[in-house]
Amino acid sequence: MKNKSLNLFRQIAEGFRSMLRIWMRELHLIILDVGVISVVFAAPLLYPILYSTIYYKEVVREMPIAVVDLSHSSASRQFIRKLDATPELMVAKNSASMEEAILAFKNRQVRGIVQIPETFSADIALNRQTTISTYADMEFFMYYKALMAGTSYATLDAGNRIQINNLMKEGLTERQAQVTVEPMKLVDNVMANKAGGFANYGVPASLILIIQQTLILAIGIMAGTARERHAFGTLVPLDRKRLGTLRLVLGKTAAYFTIYALLCVYMLGMIPQWFGYGRAASLPELIALITPFLLSTIFFGLTLSVAFKNRESPMMLYAFTSIPILFLSGVIWPLSSFSPTWLFVREIFPSSNAIFGFVKMKSLGATIYETRKEIMALWIQTGVYFLTACTAYAYQVYFSERLRSELLSHPFREMRRIIAKRQA
Amino acid sequence: MKEILVSIRNVARREVNRMSSRSLYILVMLVFPLLSILFFGSLFKDGLPTKMPIAIVDLDQTATSRKMARSIDVTPMSKVVEFLQSETEAMSELRAGNIYGFVVFPKNFEADILTSKQPIVGYYYHNAFLTAGGLIQSNLATVLRSLSGGINIKKREAMGQSKDYISSQVQPIQRNTHQLFNPTITYSVYLSTIVMPIMLQIFILLMTVYSIGIEIKEKTSREWLRLSNKSVVIALIGKLLPYTVSFFIVMMFQNFILYRVMQMPMHTNLGWLMLGSFMFVLAYQAVGILFIGVLPLMRHALNLAAFFSILALSLTGFSFPTDSMPPVIQYWSNLLPARHYMHIFQSQILTGFELKYSLPSYLYLLIFVLLPLIILSRLKSALIYQRFVEDIHSMNSSI
Known part of the structure; x- marks a missing residue:
């Protein structure tokens, strides 16, 4: 009895030791492989800076528009000044006719047109409703949004001014007139990303995406390389004695986890700090989210890696899936507009929940409790992909062991000959 | 002349045989592009998010x-x-x-x-x-x-x-909103019409790099070159022709989904749409040749191609306008055929402007098609000497 438990203890210790060995060996292999190192380090280091440069200006400001002023009155000129004063718009052209304005639009000199009717000042003087026409560039949504925001502000502001003046002429005090025009005061409260910046919105999501994609890529390249290097195209080498599935999976996981935990400090801690992409989240929250994210991604990557036969195919998979997976996160396109099918597909990738959770935490400081849905989903993925990774590796170990025993059944000289033939 | 055509046909036939030997080809040429059309087509089908x-x-x-x-x-x-x-x-x-x-x-x-x-x-x-x-x-x-x-x-x-x-x-000044040249305010007009070609260019570019790179990696390039009378031009035309045809058909199917099934506005005739799509495919195949020519080690060329093509999502400027990007990035964005295709879409397909507004974009695409000429001799020597093969065996002596 005593002997038996001692045996078990010895076995666990032995297993732990070989896990540590695999961990170190994998780290060693990763560091030696320039191809993997460039993927693991270059992409996470460079992409965030590149994206931050692309979206440096964050928002569309002072978008050039053409104004067709048919009224030529002081009222219309005042209105044009108001348009020009909005942060969104800049009156770049005073066109005499609509044709002229459209020509400027076709030449991409202006991105929108505002037409003021001939009757503009007469309408206002005679208390008639007047109508200005806006022509929006529908090619770019940001341009459409800027024109709508700018003209909406200008018309509301000018309209309120007119209403208040007329009401005061009827004998109301200025305050009374104001309350009549605006019976309730509407207050616009923008939560997170106050300026509506594009980098603020896109970069945090892509940071998580880059972590997942490069991690899967690195694991895939390592697996593809192993197959190319091993003489019999096996994922698990034949010359290692007793490579248990569990220690293989755990040892490899530990190696990737160490590297990526450090990378996360840079990508999710320093980059957002430097570029000011929200700093609401605190460390415990981020750790609670990122730990299951990294684990599930590594297990997912290990499961997939079984399928890669060479060093190139992981890169192709990386290129093909990155953009769709970004759209699946629900940050670009709202989840309420997803069909059940795509909601299901969304749950396949750890990045979906991690991106959503990370954006929530970084932008408004969602707590662990408020991110429980995402964190739970990531732990479930961790569990499921751990099982799939173990199954996949168990098969690979079994396959290698069968080959090994098959080889060992030959006489030694014969065996050397077969191996030499395969290696050539 | 007839001899050249025969060589091209032989190389093309050899390529079709190679395609059927691996499932990767059919996946990248047909399955993935169709899945991407299905994905983006159905994801944005509402046009605007509701409820x-x-x-x-x-x-x-x-x-x-x-x-x-x-x-x-x-x-x-x-x-x-x-x-x-x-x-x-x-x-x-x-x-x-x-x-x-x-x-x-x-x-x-x-x-x-x-x-x-x-x-x-x-x-x-x-x-x-x-x-x-x-x-x-x-x-x-x-x-x-x-x-x-x-x-x-x-x-x-x-x-x-x-x-x-x-x-x-109550509303002294009313605003009447008109959409210039595009009657609908739906996101799908911005998103699907641009995202689908962006996905397609990733497939075209990586497929081109792979199909040439694999010859160098597996040392079959001399045989390929021999079959094309040692002319690298014939070799490339013959090899890439099947892909041109296949990707062009996929792109036209994509156009059919966009402009017929999803009812996107289209203000040009079928001829121009076909020409634009054809030049889009050719331009990316040309960029692919350029990449593998510059970096004949396939894995490096694939890395470059992936980096270059994924960035198109940002650099075409359909979500965040290119005009608002830093000048360096604006120059860079002109190096993307997808950006010029988007110009054609915006100035011709969507709006029906006169040809002179989209003509420069066609010329740009033509320049891309001519780009491989500068790399032909380097590519040829890579095909002959096969020096660009990664040595992974030296790293570790496992079996």
Whole structure:
């Protein structure tokens, strides 16, 4: 009895030791492989800076528009000044006719047109409703949004001014007139990303995406390389004695986890700090989210890696899936507009929940409790992909062991000959 | 001349045989592109997001506040999913991502309106989700403004103003919005029409690099070159021809989905659409030749191709305009055929402008097609000497 438990203890210790060995060996292999190192380090280091440069200006400001002023009155000129004063718009052209304005639009000199009717000042003087026409560039949504925001502000502001003046002429005090025009005061409260910046919105999501994609890529390249290097195209080498599935999976996981935990400090801690992409989240929250994210991604990557036969195919998979997976996160396109099918597909990738959770935490400081849905989903993925990774590796170990025993059944000289033939 | 055609045919036939030997080819040429068309086509099928979840915090609980809450609920863009007791609760729901925005009606809201105290109505929206937040913002602002206008009318009626006068006064300046050259305000016009070609260019580019690179990696390039009478031009034409045909068909199928099934506006004729699509495919095949020529080690060329093609999502500028990017990035964006194709889409397909506005973009695409000429000799020597093969065996001596 005593002997038996001692045996078990010895076995666990032995297993732990070989896990540590695999961990170190994998780290060693990763560091030696320039191809993997460039993927693991270059992409996470460079992409965030590149994206931050692309979206440096964050928002569309002072978008050039053409104004067709048919009224030529002081009222219309005042209105044009108001348009020009909005942060969104800049009156770049005073066109005499609509044709002229459209020509400027076709030449991409202006991105929108505002037409003021001939009757503009007469309408206002005679208390008639007047109508200005806006022509929006529908090619770019940001341009459409800027024109709508700018003209909406200008018309509301000018309209309120007119209403208040007329009401005061009827004998109301200025305050009374104001309350009549605006019976309730509407207050616009923008939560997170106050300026509506594009980098603020896109970069945090892509940071998580880059972590997942490069991690899967690195694991895939390592697996593809192993197959190319091993003489019999096996994922698990034949010359290692007793490579248990569990220690293989755990040892490899530990190696990737160490590297990526450090990378996360840079990508999710320093980059957002430097570029000011929200700093609401605190460390415990981020750790609670990122730990299951990294684990599930590594297990997912290990499961997939079984399928890669060479060093190139992981890169192709990386290129093909990155953009769709970004759209699946629900940050670009709202989840309420997803069909059940795509909601299901969304749950396949750890990045979906991690991106959503990370954006929530970084932008408004969602707590662990408020991110429980995402964190739970990531732990479930961790569990499921751990099982799939173990199954996949168990098969690979079994396959290698069968080959090994098959080889060992030959006489030694014969065996050397077969191996030499395969290696050539 | 006839001899050349025969060589091209032989190389093309050899390529088709190679394609059927690996499932990768059929995946990248057909399965993945069709899946991507299906994905983006169905994801954006609504055009605009509708029924986005929001909440109401009604601290007043009067007939007026409840009526306003109902008016907010019936707008197509948002759906009131929760009625909450406090602002704190609503903030927590917003942080949790369960709602994209909420409206707060304060205590004594109705009484304050009746006594002209101008109560404050606050609306909140989550702008880290820029699409949803922006739409919720404009939706709530519009609804609340019109509700406020309704009270304005009632007050004026109480003052004894005539109906005609009131209707001229509550909104003295009206805005009439026209969409230039595009009658619909739907996201799918921006998204699917550009994202689908962006996905396709990734497939074309990587497929081109792979199909040439694999010859160097597996040392079959000499045999390939021999079959094409040692002419690298014939070798490339013969090899890439099957892909040109296949990707062109896929792209036309994509156009069919976009302009016929999804009913995107199309203001040009089929001929121009075919020419634009054909040049798009050719331009990316040419860039692929350039990449493998510059970096004949396939894995490096694939890395470069992936980096180059994924960035198109940002650099074409369909989501964030290129004009607002730093100048260096603007120059860079011109190095992407996808950007010029997008110009053609915007100045010709979508809007039907005269040809002179899209002609420069066709010329740009033509320049891309000619790019491989500068790399031909380097590529040829790579094909002959096969020096660019990674040595992975030296790293570790496992079996």
